[in-house]
Amino acid sequence: MDKIFAAIFTPEFLFSVIRVSTPLILGSMAALICNRGGMLHIAFEGIMLSAAFFGMLTSAVTQSVLLGILGAVAGGLLISLLLGYFNLVLNSDRTLTGIALNTFASAGTVFALYLLVQDKGTSSSLPSLVVPNIDIPLLKDIPVLGTILSGHNALTYAAFLIVFLTYLIIFRTPLGLRIRTVGENPNAAASVGINVLKIRFITLAISAVVASLAGAYMSMGYLSWFSRDMMAGRGFMSIAAQNLGAALPLPSLLASLAFGAVTALANVLQTLNMPSEIIQAMPYVATLIGLGFFGYGAQKSSQKRSKAVLEKARAAEEKA
Amino acid sequence: MEANILSMENITKVYPNGFVANKNVNFSIHEGEIHALVGENGAGKSTLMKMLFGSEKPDEGRILLHGKEVQIDNPTVAIGYGIGMVHQHFMLVPSLSVADNLVIGMEPKKGGLYDVERAEEIAREASEKYNLKVDPKARVVDLSVGLKQKVEILKALVRGAKILILDEPTAVLTPQETKELFIELKHLKTQGYTVVFISHKLHEVKELCDRVTVLRAGRTIGVESVENVSEQDISRMMVGRDVRLDIDKEKAQAKDTVLRVSHINKVNALGKQVLKDVSFQIPRGVILGIAGVEGNGQSEISEIISGMDRSFEGEVEVNGKNAREMTVRQLRENGVSHISEDRMTYGIVGDGSIAENMISDRYYKKEFQKGLLLDEKKIAGLADDLIEKFNVKCDGKDQPIRMLSGGNMQKVVAAREFTSGADLIIANQPTRGIDIGASMFLRNKLVELRDGGAAVLLISADLSEVMEVSDRLIVMSNGRISAYFEDASEVTEEDMGLYMLGLKQMEPEEIRRASC
């Protein structure tokens, strides 16, 4: 036990929490944007995977990190807009289409990978690039804090920036107001002349860009290659994280960090001779517990709310 | 004579299913008046207003605004002409603040961002100017219905509405909230705004409005200055039987009691008391009708008796057993059957076949099992038999029910609910929206069931139906029984109108007769 504590209470551990949380943070923001616009779907896994692949590929071909990221975004948008077309225009079930698109992305990337390198496992033989790590001047020299916060991948810093940007876009811009209106009451939006379909496509597109960065991070940061099915459920965990965070940026960020901490803890425990399988299952179990916990909380608060409404009405009646 | 700010001339609207909602309707309003639009359910008020607000298009007739003909193709155009509508189902976003809701679609900006302060300022200014007090920062979800309605009114006003249409605004309000609303509307009137006020409540019309237009069965019956007419006059104009139904029935033979409802009170989720000390009983061999304008507690009664709703105070007894303790299935086995007013949600499973829809209350019974499986032959036999007996027009028992017309769908529902051997049949708006042929068929069936010894509870907003099919009659108004008639055939339309519209209330002793 002491060993565990000794391993956790180190700056390196907190550094790794941030490192492994990055895709979840980005993913949960993407899910949040969709959820706010009433377009929550389950194709994030496929969007991220496609982005990871195209990011790797574009960077290898162009030898430019920036173009690599743009490639990733294009790859993510492709899946997202397919979903939008089928769901919004052809009126198909969003969940079933999502399942199929995830399969499509999974099979498609492996297919293409094999064509490229005759290997179905990883792209490590391709000269793809990684997004650089950034040492933050001044901060990096502060003991402990410097170790935790400095030296992360540029996309990790971008993730935190995007949490703020998500807040800004969703809660502080006219577009965000319209996205939320369409999400909650499309009839109300239409009644004041808002083009509901257009807003929904915009919602999907913005969220896909954010999710794509999570994919890019996986193949151009977290690892320096693409490997098959490398998202390993992170797209779904992101949905759970924003669920737990009640579709609010800061709580969703915290939920992502919590899931990340469990994963980082698992990594630490693995080095301490604990059975690795049980440890690897931890993040998923944590997510399940989180989902149950959220459901419980939501039930309680809705009970509380209806009770409050009743009491208020009773009080008013008695007064009158 | 004052100038008409707006007039609708010779408006006719026929819906695709052939229903004539408006026929040569004339409707005009003066600038700065509060104009009441009254009529029974289905008289065509909503359709008329929808055309004014651009959500429907008239087939004939024209709309004049300030004397000029205008085309109102959609709500945005209507808003542009200064017409605002406050819907019964609020067009608000619950999680947003009041200010946000007011400015959606015309958001103030500062440096590319949404200017919340400005929005709140707009909200505050409007709130003060129109004397509609709401906190701009409050989230709509936390507001009472009355406050939500204020937000809706403000939303129309900040978009430049000069003519406000309020669709039954008081239906959801408590008496205090109603009082407040009237003060606010009168204030708007003094500022030169014009209000169209749709309502069933004649004392409200009398108290608030300047003129009143009465619609009945899709036609204009008259336009009067409110001071020149009494509530009784308006009621007489509104309420009338559009057709004489020829229901062939003997006098009812009351036997032992099947349903006993005692002292039911219910407060709904919004905190409004929707049922107030309701008691009645129905014996075998009797059709008890509940008449009333929709939304006066009838739906709640049918939900409670059929076991779909358990949050109420009071007692319901069916065949001597306490209904509250029973599941829906147990209730059905104890002799209750139920035609819901919401056919598409509760009455049928659209993707299911006609046969599947016919057996949903009895598929589990022994007679329909053959070993481990359902006895398809028996089910097919039953379905074919019912299709014939109830004269369902279809391509056969395997056709998905969603492909049938409303009337035939309802016949399938009735075929199920009327043949379960029930002692109590709850028929809630059984003929709404279906053709005359099917309606007459179902009404005669109800009488047949009564003669077979069932107790029937008929809830209907259709006055002809409820007056002529029922043996005994309850009138509901505002969640309360306002009248009880031992013999439905002796009631006049005029009396019905007075009790339905809350102008008259029987003494408690008279009403008590309903429960003994």
Add this chain to the structure above:
Amino acid sequence: MNTKNIEKQFQVLRTLLAIGIAIAVAFIIICFISENPLETISEFVLGPLGSKRKIGNIITNLTPMLFVGTGVCLIFSANQTNMAVEGGFFVGAMLASVVSTCVSLPTGLHTALCLLAGGLAGAAACAIPAFLFVRYQAKPVVSSIMVNNMCLYVGLFVINHLIRDPGAGFLASWRFAETSRIEEMIPGTGIHYGILIGIAVLIGGYLYLNKSKAGYEIRTVGRNVDFARYSGIQVNKVITKAQLIGGFLAGMGGAVEVLGMYKRFQYQALTNHGFDGIMIGIMAAYNPKALPLAALFLAYIRVGADCMQRSSDVPVELANIMISVIVIMIVAERFLYKMKHKRIVAAAQKELEGKEAA
């Protein structure tokens, strides 16, 4: 022609067109990447029929699909998007392996116990999302994916710590007891008796879902939950039951697969059998009646793609790309909608004219 027939016709037409488009997409891809497209295509199309062994492969591929697919039909018919059949399949295989290696019983009985154990493990996997939904309204979409990953690691833990054979030379369990294995049915094909169990499960599932009162309840709840409640059906009970049985079948499929195809448990990752089941379930519109065709189609293109990969440079994932394209188009309601609508209107008008004439 009545409208019902037009709708049915269009459902079939839509499915066929979706398959046609998927095949066309596959051919186009092959033409782009293969050096010898014609040969590759012919290998893809005809390869599976090339030998007894390959025909056997189609059947062995199809066998687990019958179990999982039937389970998916049950679960999805209750309108629950519970994808834990994937994890259920895995832990089903795992627990069957445990029973096979750790318990000794006479032949036949041993197999039966393995299948039962596998089924129970699968049911347990699907029970978690079911519980979270019924109790806490947590949608099974996300929770079931978490369960899948959890099942993977729990399964691996048991295999690696309880029944791992250190002498195997690779990560695998002890050899399955001969008393528990499912024998080859037709020598030289790999086809084992599991296919018979699978067919029995399919027929049983069909009767249960389409012909029994429990199936009627499941379908009614799935189509209109309010109506089910109004009719007196206990909705939560039905939803839970459908998922438990569906999970049981998926787990049993895992058991049959390992006992019929392998000598040891040697999976190191999720096997995708659950998602195969979901794909063919959607293709069959959750009706076990149409399931064999969908399964046969998927198994056929799997083997075809496998043949193709062996003889050319086109990887086997082409099959999964095709199946996902098909599913995407099948669930698109408005795909062909305009055409359907026109036909229905035309038919209705014709009928009306007929009536007027008469």
